[in-house]
Amino acid sequence: MNKKNRINTRLPEVLAEHVEEMCGEHGYYENTSEFVRDLIRQHYEKIEQEKWKRLQSKLAPRINSPLEEFVEVNQDVTLKEFKNRYVAEKEEK
DSSP states (O other), X not given: OOTTOOOOOOOOHHHHHHHHHHBSTTSSBSSHHHHHHHXXXXXXXXXXXXXXXXXXXXXXXXXXXXXXXXXXXXXXXXXXXXXXXXXXXXXXX
């Protein structure tokens, strides 16, 4: 996108009329830019909520698992193992 982050678009007449109704003296928004920013923000928030819900659904089955099923991890050892594996994989390439 350009330095000003400007977006221009053409709308069919019915949508342009809707935007005009939503903006101005008797609308919900002061201008079209405010309206479009709000729509984009709402869409962004919806997508982020969907990502969060997908993550929660993946984690949910394990949340109530018995403690015996969990394995204690030493972060220093795990990090060292990860680094060693990473270096070995790079050397193979």
